[in-house]
Amino acid sequence: MNSHVPAQAMPSRRLFLGAAAATSAALTLDLTLGTRPAHAADSAYVMGYFTESPDWLGADYGLHLAVSTDSLNWTPLNQNNPVVTPTAGAGGLRDPFIMRKRDGGFVIIATDLKGTDWGYNSQTIHVWDSADLRSFTNYRRPHLHDMVTHSWAPEAFWDASRGRYAIIYSAVNATGHNVLMVNYTTDFTTVSAPQVFFDPGYDVIDGDMAVDVNGVNYLYFKHNGTLVGARSTSLDPGSFTPYSTPVSHGGTEAPTLVKSLTSNTWYLWGDTYTPNGVLYAWQTTDLAADTWTPVDQMLYTHPVNAKHITIAPITGAEYNGLLAHWGAPAWNRLKSYNYPGRYVRHADYLARIDAYPFDPYTDSQWKLIPGLADSSGISFQSVNYPTRYLRHYDYQVRLDVNDGTNAFAQDATFHRVAGLADASWASFRSHNHPTRYIRHSDYALRIDPISTATDRADATFSVGS
Structure with missing residues (x-):
């Protein structure tokens, strides 16, 4: 977060997990998952986001996509490059939101803002339609209001009682603080006059809805650097009442509610302030109980530099189609087992584990290629210094030029083996010193014999992207 920007004024994003179910013949069987009737075929998830990094080297204000089969571990698509970027307004987006419409396709909406020009007051939002998230059509910018203020962090949900979609977003109205506004629409092109949707009497942004969870509608939002919940038995403007204990990890914004497709678990994602922010997750099995438990960082990995995420369920065919069309990354990142907030990177040509995020973020990206000495093993080629590889020298691991x-x-x-501390992770045995493994010690990487439980944890990593 920039120090000159008040915490409550930071634009963010939120999510609602889609609209009502598609009515096409191929998608007639539905299962109610709370946020929307989900297709029975849904078995995976898509994430949308923009990117920022501490020194802005990873800043990109287009729509990025990632996919997951468990909603916790994510594969960025298109090499973590944008799949579509606005061509009008500010020329960039923040706070994207993906929703499946009732016709089975998707709509993407986003804040009309590029970078951190907080004084840019756009009364419009970006909108695209997409049949499959592989192509994006009918780009437009509906005008939401005539107030001299922004239209931050839009999301949408289907309001069955009105037979229309509701678009909610943050704006400053006559109260002098941010409230959540709402416009209704059938096509995301023509919208109704704006109304105040939620104003508890203090600054709120980043509204995120879960609709009809056992007859109750939930609205999570950011207030004073925390994530707070409100609820109502209707979707009427003005009907929501705060009920929850604030959740945060430092200053946190952009709540994103995600219902598991395979269990009764709900996840709440939150984003610490940009550009040094980190995504954190909490979980509960009962939204009404207000008992959020932090998810161990060992259990989830989000795309590098991802900010202000949106998550929606998709079918297995859509998941496969997205991977086939956009491609999985040509590189990997290695996360420490016992320090899961840290990733393997090179710094001054030495290998170490450092706390995410950092710049240059490409220091932590590696191509795992067939071993230079044995093709049954692997070698770690640097992405940003492709003539250099991780190698050991006097048992220290460093990044050196391949001298042939x-x-x-x-x-x-090195030879990849089952993780010494957890077989579902990975460890790396030295090829020419086979009793030694890559491990971290005081955050620096070296190859050592492994004997204790601490050694095994130090020598265990996840391989992801």
Whole structure:
């Protein structure tokens, strides 16, 4: 977060997990999951986001996509590059939101804002339609209001009682503080006059809805650097009442509610302030109980530099189609097992684990190629220094230029084995010192013999993207 920007004024994003179910013949069987009737075929998730990093090297204000089969571990698409970028307004977006419409396709809406020009007051939002999130059509910018203020963090939900979609967003109205406004629409092109949807008497942004969860509608929002819930038995403007204990990890914004497709678990994602922000997750099995428990960072990995996320369920066919069309990353990141907030990176040509996020973020991206000395093993090629590889030298792991010698090839080759602390993770045994494994010690990487439980944890990593 920039120090000159008040915490309550930071634009963010939120999510609601879609609209009502599609009515096409191929999608006639539905299962109610609370936020929307979900297709029985839904078995995966798509995430939308924009990107920022501490020194702005990873800043990009287009729509990025990632996919997951468990809603916790994510594969960025298109090499973590945008799949579509606005061509009008500010020329960039923040706070994207993806929703499946009642016709089975998707609508994408987003804040009309590029970068951190908080004084840019747009009365419009970006909108695209998409049949499959592989192509984006009918770009437009509906005008939501005539107030001299912004239209931050839009999301939408189907209001069955009105037979229309509701678009909610943050704006400053006559109260002098941010409230959540609402416009109604059938096509995301023509909208009704704006109304105040939620004003508890203090500054609120980033509204995120879960509709009809056992007859109750839930609205999570950001207030004073925390995530707070409100609820109502109707979707009427003015009907929501705050009820929850604030949740945060430092200053937190952009609540995103996600219902598991395979269990009764709800996840609440939140985003600490940009550009040094980190995504954190909490979980509960009962929204009404207001008992959120932090999810261990060992259990989830989000796309590098992802900010202000939106998550929606998709079918297995859509998941496969997105991977086939956009492609999985050509690189990997390695996360520490016992310090899961830290990733393997090079700094001054030495290998270490550092706390995410950092710049250059490409220091933590590796191509795992066939081993230079043995193709059954692997070597770690740097993405941003492609002539350099991780190798050990006096048992220290560092990033050196491949000099073409057999000695270098041996030092730069490792064998991936089941994680020494957790078999579902990975460990890396030295090719020419087979009793030694890559491990961290005081955050620096080296190859050592492994004997204790601490050693095993230090030598265990996840391989993801």
